[in-house]
Amino acid sequence: MQKTLIVIAGPTAIGKTALAIKLAQHYQTEVVSADSRQFYREMEIGTAKPSQAELDSVKHHFINSHSVTDEITVGDYETEALEVINQIFKTHSLAVLVGGSGLFIKAVTQGFDALPKAPPAVRQELNDLFTGEGILALQEKLRVLDPDYYEQVDLSNPQRLIRALEVSISTGKPFSSFRTNQPEPRPFNIIPIGLNTERRLLYHRINHRVDQMVEAGLLDEVERLIPFRHLNALNTVGYTEIFDFFDNKKSLEEAIDSIKQNTRRFAKRQLTWFRKDPEVHWFEPEQTDEIFSYISNKVR
Template identity: 50%
Template sequence: MPTPKTLVVIAGPTAVGKTNLCVRLAKFFDTEVISADSRQFYRELSIGTAKPTPEEMAGVPHHFIDSHSIDILYSAGAFERDALAVIDKIFETKDIVILTGGSGLYIKAVCEGLDDLPETPLELRTELMHRLQLEGLESLQSQLRELDPVYCAQNDLQNTQRVVRALEVCIMTSKPFSSFRERQPVKRPFQIIPIALERDREELYQRIDMRMDDMLRKGLVEEAKSLLPYREHNALQTVGYKEVFDYFDGQYGFNEMVRLLKRNSRRYAKRQLTWFKHQGNFRWFKASDFEGIVKEVDLISKRYS
């Protein structure tokens, strides 16, 4: 019986060590990597997204890094369609493909499919992003709680993109966003091995602080300045850029900006861990346990062959 096609998912919080591990796995299994990081798609965002360098990718093909311009609004639904096409193409010559990232929604899109949500007019998205800029996230959260308390009770309302998306559907349809989220997971024509990485909390937080210092040395502030015309874009309403934009606006000084960058990045990592622990059926490994992960992939692949 032929070996089944296998998608190995490597998920986990920011700075946990996904890139290094995936490069090692890709070389070991002679395959390619699909990035499911919702900000690394954009060519203009490099330093603030910790986008892997050519040296870090070490010759391993990585898809959906620098694949789009910030001018393009690239949704999870579009990524689902495009990523599945690339995965199918790689499976023509490989038995294993690696999907990796910290964006849970984009990983879910590939593994399970997304609900058939209604399209909303760009004007409404623009209006909500303008409100976000003027009134802050709390204003949108408050309105969403009134329109869809069920969704708010179950989801992370610190995720700006999700709040805006849920709110625009509520406003356009006059129905709760949660009422559209009843679709059963799609059965994919390949097996999926969901793996999530973790580190001791203090070690992870230290890595996050060191990464942020490295970003600042490499020119995060200058990169953010070049992105000011796009500051209302969803990809920039996130940790790593929003704090710098507020610094530009004079809300606080440089040292406070650095403190907030580190604090908010740590909080973001905590929310990522919570999401992955409550979504799906991830097998958890220490980020350093390369041999254990290889053994797990081999074991499950052979079990289904």
């Protein structure tokens, strides 16, 4: 059988983890996470990681694999993930890649353009801008320097904004000009699966998940991470809003509502990204039998 990577993509809270585990159990293989926040050991509740029972049910890679103090680029992830997948293929015919980070999935399936290194002083300047003036200042700077990438990037992700800006500033060329978008051939077959449902149901799932996070102790988790709040890993939905609560900028109710709203916006951007790929075959999260049938036909 040709080595095959099953890719499970879709918006947050849609049920990707549950499906990936079912597939891995059925095909007796392993799961590779493509979630750019679940790497971090210290970020448990706010990243909606698989439960311990789920982690024990099949072998997972890139869950709790790094600390928030580690810097992980998309290029780093591409290299490490391909090494892991090649190891899986030594003993299995199939592997499962799952996550909502479109850029990380693309890096594995198509390759990521090598980008020039920027001087540390440029990054520090941008981090200071973010700390002093917030994410809107980064967004505006990117809109001026690289309007093309501004239309594509996740504008709520300061790490992506800073990376694009440091390349643009240090080279004098738009970040987007370094992106060739030429897919790198992979020595394995790829079956991309997308999960989605009607917007009302998706938003209900998102709101419910946020409520569960709060009940599970999100506030305590974020409070423990206050000493690390300056790190890029913590500049993300579910954490920045609770930091605002601790800074007395928002009430707890306002912070929770902001998490729900920002997560819904993030889900819309995720869908926009994945829908650009005509190879993705879409299913409702409950269509497990149809998904298994589709994959079996593709594998044959």
